[in-house]
Amino acid sequence: MGRILASFVMPHPPIIVPEVGHGEEAAIAKTARSMDECAQRIAELKPNDIIIITPHGPVFRDAMALYYESSISGDLGSFRAPQVKISYDIDKPLTMAIADVASRYDITCALLDGRAMMRYGIDDSMDHGALVPLYFVEKRYHAPHLVHITYGFLSYEEIYAFGKAVQQAVEESDKNVVIIASGDLSHKLTPDSPNGYTPLGREFDEKLLDLLSKSDVAGIVSMDKRLIEEAAECGMRSIIAMLGALDGYEFSANVLSHEGPFGVGYGVVAVEVGNRSKERELLDSVKAKHFADMKRIRDGEDPYVALARQTVETYIRQGKVIKPGKDLPDEMLTKKAGVFVSIHKNGELRGCIGTISPVYENVASEIIHNAISASTRDPRFEPIEEDELDALEYSVDVLNPAEPVNSIEELDPKRYGVIVRRGYRSGLLLPDLEGVDTPQQQLSIALQKAGIRPDEPYTIERFTVERHK
Known part of the structure; x- marks a missing residue:
């Protein structure tokens, strides 16, 4: 009988790799030390497999993507470090077992062999969401096999159920594994962040890490969706899949570090897995929470x-x-x-x-x-x-009448929508959209929608809306 030996939350900033950072990695030295600590722990455990869940492989709207070729490799060439190369053999039997068990939970898995990747136009190389954490692991230990999973845009309870399927498949195998949930936290921590800034970014990071440290699965799954959206994170679903894999087990999570000097939150967490506990079997309550949430939305x-x-x-x-x-x-x-x-x-x-x-x-x-x-x-x-x-x-x-605008200074993407026009071409962007934080962003997207080049003459209008949700 196989088992999950431990789990880890690890970020994936390429700049942390010295061959990429060229000295800038010193700004996140604490994160690097914490990731090395995770690697040391993995080396001590000597797992048969590493299961890595990443946001940056092939992403499907309605399915989890599981790499299904015999091996996977990649490098950091797109970050000007092609010499940083990693290769792993894929545990195809365990990968198939995970997909089979997931189907019993009504979770669709896309098994990405060569034919499937060709059909979908998918690059078969390892993504940086997997490469960066494995870069640190490789310095201490090379597992015989890897299971490479990219989360899909499923609901949190579906992602959690998929994690439960991972657990069941592992326990029905003869493999001892560790799980790495790859993901960065908020991408909006500082005013100079390339993704914009919101004070909710730090609030999200602190709340998530606090809930993890308390092993509060229910609290994580039920976090305020608005807070999550505003934070612009990429690690939430990886973490929820990891928590699903620990369903029914006692566990303790130790937050090793958290920092964000580049405007992106990097949290490193080591999770020790304990004994089975009926009280920790939360899948049914996670599902019930989702149904209750949807009923509340319908009733409102x-x-x-x-x-x-x-x-x-x-x-x-x-x-x-x-x-x-x-x-x-x-x-x-x-x-x-x-x-x-x-x-x-x-x-x-x-x-x-x-x-x-x-x-x-x-x-x-x-x-x-x-x-x-x-x-x-x-x-x-x-x-x-x-x-x-x-x-x-x-x-x-419901749109209110639009009014002409003389300059970009009259725009406010949180309050006003925008319409751009040139001849028969026009583009509209609604106000208060996630990820649209500046008038420049708003105008750029509207121009793209209209097919108008920024150097062409065009008119601008703004409008307010009555939003019902």
Whole structure:
């Protein structure tokens, strides 16, 4: 019977590798020492396999990606250090076992062999999310085999259930393993961060690490989604998969270090795995929490959001276009305005379509037609399928009349949306969007959407919205 010997949370900044940093790595020397401490611990445990969960391999919206060739290798050439090379043999039997067990939990896994990678146009080299942690491990120990996993944009309870599948597959094997959850924390820690700044970045880092140190799985899974989104992290799902793999076990997490001089949070955590405990079997409660959250969201819907959801559910399930009910608020039946309907799944955009100015007889009809378009005709996504409906969240933006803007100084991406126009070309960006923190970012994205070059003449308008969510 195999077992999970220990788990580790490790960041993956390429600059920490001396061949990349060329001295700049001194700014995160504490992180480097902590990662070396993890490597020493792994060397003492001598696992048969290292299971690494990374955000930077091939990412699927609805599946976990498992590398399934005989070996995987990569280098840091894209960071001007091609001499830093790492190669591992893949444990194909354990990888297949994980995928098989995950299917019992209704989790889809994409097994990426050569044919699959060719079909999806995927690079077969090891990503830096795996390379950087393994760079430190390699200095102390080379495991016989690697299991390389890239998380997908699944819900947290699905990611947790996948971790449980990893645990079960390991225990049904004869392999002793360690798990590395690769991921950086907030990317918005300082004003000079390339991703922008928010004080919520540090709040996120401190809260997550505090909950980990307390082994508070329920607290981590139920963290405020808005806080997570604002932090712009890339490690949350890796960590939740790791916690799922420890479901039913006592464990203690020791935060070895946390720093962020480059505006990105680097947290290193060593997790010791203890004995089995019925009290620590949390998968069912994690699932129940998700269902309770979705019920709370549904119960709190206002008429605008409820109409968008009912429209999509009826159209996807029955192929019918509903008509505005007479019981809707008067303003939805008498007012005319442009409307955008946005649909999210597991915190990720799943569709967004709208009209700059009114096309239909009232706001209600505008919502109905744009909700159908957002769910089935957004060119960025495949049409929504019936089995997704229960996991979707909706928002409706009713646009107020736009006004001309004379300079970029009159823009505020948190308060105003923006419209750029040149001839028949136009691009619109709604206000208060995640990752859009400056007028320059807002304007750049709107120009790209319109197909307008920045050096071309164009007009700018701004507008406010009534947001319903």
